[in-house]
Amino acid sequence: MKVIVIGATGAVGKAVVEELGQRHEVVTVGAQGGQHQVDFANIDSVRGLFAKVGKVDAVVVAAGKLHFAPLASFTPEQFYLGLNSKLMGQVNVALVAQEYLNDGGSITLTSGIVAEQPIRNGASASMVNAAVEGFVRGAAIELPRGLRINVVSPTVLQESMGSYGPFFVGFEPIAASRAALAYARSVDGAQTGQVYRAW
Amino acid sequence: MKVIVIGATGAVGKAVVEELGQRHEVVTVGAQGGQHQVDFANIDSVRGLFAKVGKVDAVVVAAGKLHFAPLASFTPEQFYLGLNSKLMGQVNVALVAQEYLNDGGSITLTSGIVAEQPIRNGASASMVNAAVEGFVRGAAIELPRGLRINVVSPTVLQESMGSYGPFFVGFEPIAASRAALAYARSVDGAQTGQVYRAW
Numbered sequence: 001m002k003v004i005v006i007g008a009t010g011a012v013g014k015a016v017v018e019e020l021g022q023r024h025e026v027v028t029v030g031a032q033g034g035q036h037q038v039d040f041a042n043i044d045s046v047r048g049l050f051a052k053v054g055k056v057d058a059v060v061v062a063a064g065k066l067h068f069a070p071l072a073s074f075t076p077e078q079f080y081l082g083l084n085s086k087l088m089g090q091v092n093v094a095l096v097a098q099e100y101l102n103d104g105g106s107i108t109l110t111s112g113i114v115a116e117q118p119i120r121n122g123a124s125a126s127m128v129n130a131a132v133e134g135f136v137r138g139a140a141i142e143l144p145r146g147l148r149i150n151v152v153s154p155t156v157l158q159e160s161m162g163s164y165g166p167f168f169v170g171f172e173p174i175a176a177s178r179a180a181l182a183y184a185r186s187v188d189g190a191q192t193g194q195v196y197r198a199w
Numbered sequence: 200m201k202v203i204v205i206g207a208t209g210a211v212g213k214a215v216v217e218e219l220g221q222r223h224e225v226v227t228v229g230a231q232g233g234q235h236q237v238d239f240a241n242i243d244s245v246r247g248l249f250a251k252v253g254k255v256d257a258v259v260v261a262a263g264k265l266h267f268a269p270l271a272s273f274t275p276e277q278f279y280l281g282l283n284s285k286l287m288g289q290v291n292v293a294l295v296a297q298e299y300l301n302d303g304g305s306i307t308l309t310s311g312i313v314a315e316q317p318i319r320n321g322a323s324a325s326m327v328n329a330a331v332e333g334f335v336r337g338a339a340i341e342l343p344r345g346l347r348i349n350v351v352s353p354t355v356l357q358e359s360m361g362s363y364g365p366f367f368v369g370f371e372p373i374a375a376s377r378a379a380l381a382y383a384r385s386v387d388g389a390q391t392g393q394v395y396r397a398w
Contacts (some may be wrong), residue, residue: 043275071249071341072297076242076287083282088275091326093209118337118392127290127330134314134329138322142270193317 007063
């Protein structure tokens with residue numbers, strides 16, 4: 001299979017590239033790094049990416065910015081950071097991927113444990129991650145040609161504990177390589193509309 | 200209790216006003232109708248509303264626009280209709296309400312069955328409704344002073360079958376008065392972070 005991984009230079013993305021690269025041709029995409037660059041919050045940039053890469057069998061997205069802050073001081077603009085990036089960035093990829101996926105191909109997006117298990121400062125993270133999961137449930141029943149769409153919900157990664165650890169006290173971190181298995185389940189599997197919890 | 204109902208002139212809102220009005224002082228708010236008007240997609244308009252109404256014991260929102268269309272032709276702009284209105288409109292109300300609620304007061308938002316049970320043309324509805332529920336889970340654990348926040352997820356209403364019926368074939372519609380009970384459970388109850396399913 002030919003697989004595009006968007007967010008290939010992040011902690012999750014690197015592990016996904018290593019996992020999928022064992023048996024698939026992987027095209028790596030980042031905001032700055034990777035073989036191709038994309039600003040996925042801009043659907044025209046996503047269209048340009050797929051026009052260059054052409055037909056694929058699977059698309060994985062492990063990217064997106066979120067703002068963390070106390071609810072009492074959260075502004076609408078700070079909520080829109082996550083809506084424009086982690087939510088609509090991934091939706092933009094799914095919308096364009098519909099046209100470039102070979103029959104039976106798959107889209108795998110990324111949410112996060114905070115969709116279900118809230119943390120302080122995480123109102124936007126809970127909102128955006130739940131939105132990604134809702135979008136996947138809705139999109140799964142409409143995709144034609146046997147196309148599939150799933151979402152992986154990772155918990156905090158061992159590799160990210162330096163930056164995210166203080167937000168996730170008491171959560172059991174997992175290795176990025178374990179999270180990557182959930183993406184492989186989606187890409188190589190046959191289900192659609194699923195939330196694969198990597199925790 | 201003094202309760203603001205935003206969206207008081209809609210099918211759900213009217214039933215909520217009738218239910219809560221039996222034992223509470225209700226302030227009705229609409230986009231055009233009601234005792235006060237608000238454009239809840241604009242947080243400054245929400246601030247103006249609360250500055251006029253003053254301290255309250257409960258805030259209910261049963262309002263928000265969503266675009267319905269086939270996934271294959273959905274545009275980012277169409278997704279943003281729901282994000283700006285039903286999602287961020289309700290979030291704006293919750294953000295401002297924090298400052299105007301008396302101790303132990305409550306916020307009750309509205310999602311919808313499509314968050315969990317997708318329908319054709321409903322990718323945005325599933326996304327936005329799930330986002331509202333995620334926001335409520337996240338916000339519930341951070342609200343101070345015993346403030347509570349819940350969300351009601353109604354199925355399609357008998358009163359709305361004229362317009363929404365074709366989207367919801369096979370779904371069992373309920374009377375708006377039954378949906379209104381779920382709002383009463385949130386306003387008069389003691390739980391927080393809950394999704395009350397009215398189906």
